[in-house]
Amino acid sequence: MNDNISTLLNFLPQxxxxxxxxxxxxxxxxxxxxxxxxxxxxxxxxxSAWLRIPARIIVEFxxxxxxxxxxxxxxxVLPLLGADLDPMACGxxxxxxxxxxxxAEVVRSSIKTVxxxxxxxxxxxxxSPTRRMIRVIFPQAWALMIPSIATxxxxxxxxxxxxxxxxxxxxxxxxxxxxxxxxxxMFAFSIGLLIYFVLAWLLQEFMNFLERRATAALGRRRSNSxxxxxxxxxxxxxxxxxxxxxxx
Amino acid sequence: MPPTENTPATPxxxxxxxxxxxxxxxxxxxxxxxxxxxFTVAPGERVTLIGPSGSGKTTILRLVMTLEELxxxxxxxxxxxxxxxxxxxxxxxxxxxxxxxxTTRIGMVFQQFNLFPNMTVLENIIEAPVHVLGKSKADATxxxxxxxxxxxxxxxxxxxxxxxxxxxxxxxxxARALAMNPEILLLDEVTSxxxxxxxxxxxxxxxxxxxxxxxxxxxxxxxxxxxxxxSHRVMMFDGGQVLEEGPPDQxxxxxxxxxxxxxxxxxx
Amino acid sequence: MIWNWEFAAEALPILLRGFVNxxxxxxxxxxxxxxxxxxLAVAIRGLPRWINWLxxxxxxxxxxxxxxxxxxxxxxxxxxxxxxxxxxxxxxxFIVIGIHYSTYMxxxxxxGIDAVPPGQFEAATALxxxxxxxxxxxxxxxxxxxxxxxxGNYAVAMFKDTPFLFAISVVELVTAAKExxxxxxxxxxxxxxxxxxxxxxxxxTSLLIQRLDRRLATY
Numbered sequence: 001m002n003d004n005i006s007t008l009l010n011f012l013p014q015x016x017x018x019x020x021x022x023x024x025x026x027x028x029x030x031x032x033x034x035x036x037x038x039x040x041x042x043x044x045x046x047x048s049a050w051l052r053i054p055a056r057i058i059v060e061f062x063x064x065x066x067x068x069x070x071x072x073x074x075x076x077v078l079p080l081l082g083a084d085l086d087p088m089a090c091g092x093x094x095x096x097x098x099x100x101x102x103x104a105e106v107v108r109s110s111i112k113t114v115x116x117x118x119x120x121x122x123x124x125x126x127x128s129p130t131r132r133m134i135r136v137i138f139p140q141a142w143a144l145m146i147p148s149i150a151t152x153x154x155x156x157x158x159x160x161x162x163x164x165x166x167x168x169x170x171x172x173x174x175x176x177x178x179x180x181x182x183x184x185x186m187f188a189f190s191i192g193l194l195i196y197f198v199l200a201w202l203l204q205e206f207m208n209f210l211e212r213r214a215t216a217a218l219g220r221r222r223s224n225s226x227x228x229x230x231x232x233x234x235x236x237x238x239x240x241x242x243x244x245x246x247x248x
Numbered sequence: 249m250p251p252t253e254n255t256p257a258t259p260x261x262x263x264x265x266x267x268x269x270x271x272x273x274x275x276x277x278x279x280x281x282x283x284x285x286x287f288t289v290a291p292g293e294r295v296t297l298i299g300p301s302g303s304g305k306t307t308i309l310r311l312v313m314t315l316e317e318l319x320x321x322x323x324x325x326x327x328x329x330x331x332x333x334x335x336x337x338x339x340x341x342x343x344x345x346x347x348x349x350x351t352t353r354i355g356m357v358f359q360q361f362n363l364f365p366n367m368t369v370l371e372n373i374i375e376a377p378v379h380v381l382g383k384s385k386a387d388a389t390x391x392x393x394x395x396x397x398x399x400x401x402x403x404x405x406x407x408x409x410x411x412x413x414x415x416x417x418x419x420x421x422x423a424r425a426l427a428m429n430p431e432i433l434l435l436d437e438v439t440s441x442x443x444x445x446x447x448x449x450x451x452x453x454x455x456x457x458x459x460x461x462x463x464x465x466x467x468x469x470x471x472x473x474x475x476x477x478x479s480h481r482v483m484m485f486d487g488g489q490v491l492e493e494g495p496p497d498q499x500x501x502x503x504x505x506x507x508x509x510x511x512x513x514x515x516x
Numbered sequence: 517m518i519w520n521w522e523f524a525a526e527a528l529p530i531l532l533r534g535f536v537n538x539x540x541x542x543x544x545x546x547x548x549x550x551x552x553x554x555x556l557a558v559a560i561r562g563l564p565r566w567i568n569w570l571x572x573x574x575x576x577x578x579x580x581x582x583x584x585x586x587x588x589x590x591x592x593x594x595x596x597x598x599x600x601x602x603x604x605x606x607x608x609x610f611i612v613i614g615i616h617y618s619t620y621m622x623x624x625x626x627x628g629i630d631a632v633p634p635g636q637f638e639a640a641t642a643l644x645x646x647x648x649x650x651x652x653x654x655x656x657x658x659x660x661x662x663x664x665x666x667x668g669n670y671a672v673a674m675f676k677d678t679p680f681l682f683a684i685s686v687v688e689l690v691t692a693a694k695e696x697x698x699x700x701x702x703x704x705x706x707x708x709x710x711x712x713x714x715x716x717x718x719x720x721t722s723l724l725i726q727r728l729d730r731r732l733a734t735y
Contacts, residue, residue: 061715064714066677067679069679069690069707073711076694076703080704081518117361120356121358123351124313124355125380126380159582185593185596189592196585197581204580218365
């Protein structure tokens with residue numbers, strides 16, 4: 001055990017590099033995913049079928065094919081087609097596309113969930129469609145979608161672990177190296193799992209913070225209490241599951 | 249032409265009607281709610297629509313507000329087409345932008361208030377004047393405060409709508425609609441969602457508006473005493489048709505149709 | 517477009533053989549997740565507080581850490597233990613996936629149970645039904661009905677996660693595609709076909725679940 005600890009201490013700088021890679025993948029992947037989700041999700045609410053249907057096809061395509069297929073496709077197939085992306089770009093791209101497609105469905109359904117009366121009041125005040133979306137509908141939909149998006153972004157964080165398959169040295173890869181140098185699988189991977197758990201917790205806290213701000217902006221009771229948050233998360237998970245598995 | 253108190257006289261304006269329905273038809277899928285409906289509302293006239301639920305009263309208001317798509321016929325506001333017009337014998341839809349210009353003259357107050365929860369009371373009121381009419385923020389704020397004063401909520405400008413009672417929310421909604429200086433105000437069962445003790449304040453505000461402005465009003469309400477007090481004309485609807493119409497005294501005291509009598513005895 | 521039909525024809529049977537493992541992992545994983553999830557949701561009701569708390573912590577831990585790392589942990593971890601028979605990678609695969617998703621499914625069950633109206637409990641009490649009977653005959657059937665679509669959705673999610681078994685060298689669909697690509701450089705055909713197979717299997721299933729959801733929603 002003491003050997004393990006000293007090996008770990010010597011390995012810390014490398015482990016930190018791996019953590020950084022994982023964080024970069026998570027942060028940039030999340031930003032990409034949210035951007036893609038907003039673009040596709042909003043397009044899917046368009047009254048024009050010419051916009052709606054292509055967006056729907058893109059979403060179903062990236063939800064229906066697995067993350068790893070997309071990752072390998074970007075990494076192995078794109079170069080054959082003449083587009084060489086570096087592994088980091090492949091990783092961020094696959095994560096953003098895959099989880100962006102899932103999140104797009106959340107964005108769409110949240111926008112549709114905003115009370116019809118809100119749309120009607122905005123029409124009655126003759127607000128332009130853009131203004132209506134930006135000022136009235138989206139701020140309310142945003143508060144609704146954050147818990148589900150949070151669940152998906154945690155899945156994105158977990159999904160980053162596959163990038164070691166395309167030569168990136170992320171946390172999972174470094175943990176594999178630690179295992180080899182200690183010869184103790186349980187020890188090395190326990191450390192790895194623990195770090196992922198902490199990262200997921202930090203991400204969740206950040207999303208909770210965003211959610212509190214969004215609901216406070218709606219003048220609702222701040223959902224501060226632990227039971228409120230647990231209920232919200234539970235509901236979000238089932239939403240996200242619906243978004244992940246289901247279509248519509 | 250301000251009408252006299254309590255005994256509103258029907259405006260005698262014979263010019264262009266404020267609202268005109270021509271052969272209006274509205275169906276939701278296979279269900280036809282309105283068919284061949286023709287009527288006009290004169291500028292400054294206040295008309296109450298009554299009738300059993302499902303008779304199409306609310307649909308009429310929603311058609312004027314362009315919340316429902318007109319499936320047949322035409323609606324004119326100030327003599328100009330609202331959503332569809334006839335061109336070369338064909339019925340064509342107007343550009344959305346044109347329709348939106350038309351709707352700036354029309355305000356609506358909803359049963360469920362529909363205030364924007366992400367904005368304060370003041371922001372709710374100045375949103376459209378600033379971003380639709382292009383007023384300066386300072387002017388819009390000044391007017392909004394005057395309107396809030398008028399509806400008795402001067403101290404609530406900075407509050408969030410969700411912190412207000414239903415009656416207060418509805419008065420803010422009225423102020424929000426008035427901030428657009430509408431020529432036409434549509435009131436859709438504005439007191440139906442309120443606790444009985446809050447109804448009085450809202451009706452008081454509306455009475456005040458009726459007495460001091462010449463806004464054309466189209467209302468759907470179950471408050472028959474209020475309808476009697478403020479309206480020039482009452483239209484009884486049944487099955488998407490005007491069953492009978494006339495001054496409130498005539499309709500309420502001496503209805504011609506058995507169905508009207510039955511309906512009134514069920515609500516009074 | 518660089519596309520070779522010969523390679524595609526050659527790849528297809530290999531991919532489909534890999535797909536068998538994908539299906540095994542999905543089906544067995546789903547069964548494990550469905551049963552274990554129910555145990556997690558039901559059994560810890562009525563246990564002492566601290567056990568309850570501990571189970572929740574473990575559930576949160578499993579849910580918030582990557583499946584890939586869990587697979588590696590179990591696969592290599594157990595092979596380290598001397599005297600233990602070698603467990604085939606596929607078995608490790610469906611057990612770990614099943615456990616991973618049981619933590620999600622337990623939430624669905626719990627939500628389903630919580631959603632049973634209190635009046636149902638009250639009515640059962642009024643009929644003097646014993647608690648176990650109340651639970652198995654009244655509460656659970658209603659809860660399960662509400663839970664089925666989300667179980668279906670998790671099964672689809674699990675299906676899409678099976679390529680992670682690549683980490684422990686189970687030759688499922690995507691691994692088969694990668695191996696084929698590695699030996700022939702026909703990556704385009706291999707991965708494109710793999711994607712199409714995924715889409716062809718998951719999209720109709722999702723539509724089916726969605727219809728089921730609507731059917732079950734109307735009592």
